[in-house]
Amino acid sequence: MFRHFRSDVQTVFENDPAARSRFEVIFTYSGVHAIWAHRVAHSLYRRRWFTLARVISQVSRFMTGIEIHPGAKIGNRLFIDHGMGVVIGETCEIGDDVVIYQGVTLGGTGKEKGKRHPTIGNNVVIGSGAKVLGSFTVGDYSSIGSNAVVLREVPENCTVVGNPGRVVRRNGERVGDRLDHTQLPDPVIEMFRAMQKEIDGLKTELEDMKLTKAGGEVKS
Numbered sequence: 001m002f003r004h005f006r007s008d009v010q011t012v013f014e015n016d017p018a019a020r021s022r023f024e025v026i027f028t029y030s031g032v033h034a035i036w037a038h039r040v041a042h043s044l045y046r047r048r049w050f051t052l053a054r055v056i057s058q059v060s061r062f063m064t065g066i067e068i069h070p071g072a073k074i075g076n077r078l079f080i081d082h083g084m085g086v087v088i089g090e091t092c093e094i095g096d097d098v099v100i101y102q103g104v105t106l107g108g109t110g111k112e113k114g115k116r117h118p119t120i121g122n123n124v125v126i127g128s129g130a131k132v133l134g135s136f137t138v139g140d141y142s143s144i145g146s147n148a149v150v151l152r153e154v155p156e157n158c159t160v161v162g163n164p165g166r167v168v169r170r171n172g173e174r175v176g177d178r179l180d181h182t183q184l185p186d187p188v189i190e191m192f193r194a195m196q197k198e199i200d201g202l203k204t205e206l207e208d209m210k211l212t213k214a215g216g217e218v219k220s
């Protein structure tokens, strides 16, 4: 458990330019505290000391604002930045070198039983406020944009944004139709065009009628 201590601190320096000293990281980074508490809780959970594990998890939540269920499996060098409001569910699995920002939920949809939380691959970034809900996988090197709501599998090396989450980049290339804001239909202009067409038609009809009438008068 303690062999991770050094790499946990090092991970903060690699991900947070604001980190100044080891002392500061060890004593003030709630993401790091939550991960340390989780290691203790998870080892108790694996020994089937479920209630004690839960108590440690809840104390950690009270102190850090980060709720990690003791059953969650977390890889190496997870970095939880800021952390407040992060929730990680019981059957969640997180790979190595993952970054999670505040307000992220790795949860279930409420419809599944057994494995009901996501599996996060290696080197995944999950932006602040994102919700990843269900028992699917988020592939290695993918990024979830902040506030995205992801409800289905994400392949490797993708960027997902929006609600519901959709892939907008895959292997660095843009994916799917993006809204072309310069080509939006304008219903008012469309209506004026239709009216103009009708007026032109009526004008032509009127001219024809005038000509027909004038022709008739000349003959008589």
Ligand SMILES: CC(C)(COP(=O)(O)OP(=O)(O)OC[C@H]1O[C@@H](n2cnc3c(N)ncnc32)[C@H](O)[C@@H]1OP(=O)(O)O)[C@@H](O)C(=O)NCCC(=O)NCCS
Binding pocket: 082, 101, 125, 126, 127, 128, 143, 144, 145, 146, 147, 148, 158, 159, 160, 161, 162, 168, 169, 174, 178
């Ligand atoms: C998604 C993210 C990781 C960027 O990934 P990326 O692969 O570099 O993607 P890009 O920046 O090229 O953006 C791709 C498209 O998604 C859009 N986009 C990016 N993030 C978005 C978001 N959170 N919500 C909606 N759309 C978003 C971009 O505008 C861009 O659209 P375009 O193709 O029409 O220009 C980043 O935008 C993000 O949300 N990071 C989280 C950061 C965070 O939570 N910080 C908290 C610090 S306290």
